[in-house]
Amino acid sequence: MSDRRKTVTIRDVAEYAGVSVPTVSRVINNGPNVRPNMRDKVRAAIEHLGYVPSLAARRMSGNRSYLILAINDRERTLADWRERQGTDWVDQMLLGGILTCSKYGYRMLVELVDTHADHVERELAATVSALQPDGVILTPPHSENPQITQLLARRGIPFARIGSTEEGAGIRLTMGDRQAARDATRRMLELGHRRIGMISGPREYSLSAWRLDGWREAMEEAGLSAEGLCERGDFSYDSGTKAARALLDRNPDLTAIIGSNDQMTLAALEVARDRKLHVPRDLSIISFDNTPIVRFSQPPLSAVDQPIAQTVSVAVEHLIGEGASTQPDEVIDIPAQIVERASTGPAPRSA
Structure with missing residues (x-):
């Protein structure tokens, strides 16, 4: 006889909370028309039972994919990985993005795209069509590639542009x-x-x-x-x-x-x-x-x-919030800090 625990379903949550399955679904998807006390009961049931909503089921129940897509430069990223140079740009992206996505029941994926390739528009169009992300995070130099930004704007996909201050569609973020x-x-x-x-x-x-x-x-x-x-x-x-x-x-x-x-x-x-x-x-x-x-x-x-992780986290917050409808007018600037170690010291006296 198997001792594996039975998988908790949305029906189990509904029965425990004493509500209907559609009510649980609306709470999970942050939907309207749920009284605060009922929302609290459902969340308490989810916490108590350890229920983890199925991403596939959530996608079928509404017009969201619950995916945030981050796009990084393929050529430079692969070169860094192959040469094992110790760069951690993608790691920091994932740190900020995954934790923030998880807080809202989202998932984050990273795709590598050649920004200079002739087929960049076709490649990106195929990616967004397959994944149907609720938002896209663009990193330099993609964030200033008009082929990429215009494609996302035409398709009505909310996106964030890290390292870009140019006017136009997209949430603009810089890192001080x-x-x-x-x-x-x-x-x-x-x-x-x-x-x-x-x-x-x-x-x-x-x-x-x-x-x-x-x-x-x-x-x-x-x-x-x-x-x-x-x-x-x-x-x-x-x-x-x-x-x-x-x-x-x-x-x-x-x-x-x-x-x-x-x-x-x-x-x-x-x-x-x-x-x-x-x-x-x-x-x-x-x-x-x-x-x-x-x-x-x-x-x-x-x-x-x-502050790569913090910047990506802020981007995710804006994309998941209300998408393009809450696009800030101003550039969001996340300040950087200097970490001083042993390579700096007083100028030579002769200088």
């Missing part, structure tokens, strides 16, 4: 990039640095420009020239190596570098080591992202900790 770059530069200034270089990200990402602007603004506020102190990379380790070498070749008096992501900044750390520059005695370094790997570099990198 401009202010974080300003704060990182100001921190270097507080430590006495005056020759502060910047390794910027690629132009296709608006956040690259925001970080660059924040650095420049802080330098200008301090009455310092930023001329010749910036090199651009593409977020890869190799591009960071080239950028750091160019910066130090052109500016032998450089005492600080801010990198626009962890991979490029780790490369700058290695370039400093190759040139016998002690970090932070000779050169201070601050990164962006704060992925797990920077805690184990030598020395551990100071970094801007991006």
Whole structure:
């Protein structure tokens, strides 16, 4: 005889609460026309019996799929996974998204899409047709791809655009990039640095420009020239190596570098080591992202900790709430924080 527990059904919940099955269904789906005391009785029965609603049944009972779809860049994500570089962007997306979805009885799925592919519209159309998500979260650079945003808008699917401030459909969210770059530069200034270089990200990402602007603004506020102190990379380790070498070749008096992501900044750390520059005695370094790997570099990198999980959680809250009908007029900006470690210190006295 099996000792497995009997699966609790919606009918069991109805009988325990002394209500009809449709009433339980309306409570589960946050439907109207249920008195508060009746809603409380049903929720108490669900809690007591440990009932878990069937996603398939919920989808059949209304016009929702109870799915939130997050779309990330395929090429860059797969490259990071294959090279095992320690980036945790997708992990943080899932942390923020899954927990918030679960609170509302939703599920979150992640799909990888090539934003530059000629067939991106066809690929995305097939994905949303198959899954019929109640909302979509777009991450850079997808969040600024008009093929993607226009397709979702035409289909009436609520969506959130992380890392985008452009006018148009979709909930716009940013992660404090401009202010974080300003704060990182100001921190270097507080430590006495005056020759502060910047390794910027690629132009296709608006956040690259925001970080660059924040650095420049802080330098200008301090009455310092930023001329010749910036090199651009593409977020890869190799591009960071080239950028750091160019910066130090052109500016032998450089005492600080801010990198626009962890991979490029780790490369700058290695370039400093190759040139016998002690970090932070000779050169201070601050990164962006704060992925797990920077805690184990030598020395551990100071970094801007991006609130990815919190930002995705806020996006889910808006998408599940009332969808596009509650789209905020203003950009939602989630502030970032600097985590200071051993890669930053006072400027050399000779500087």
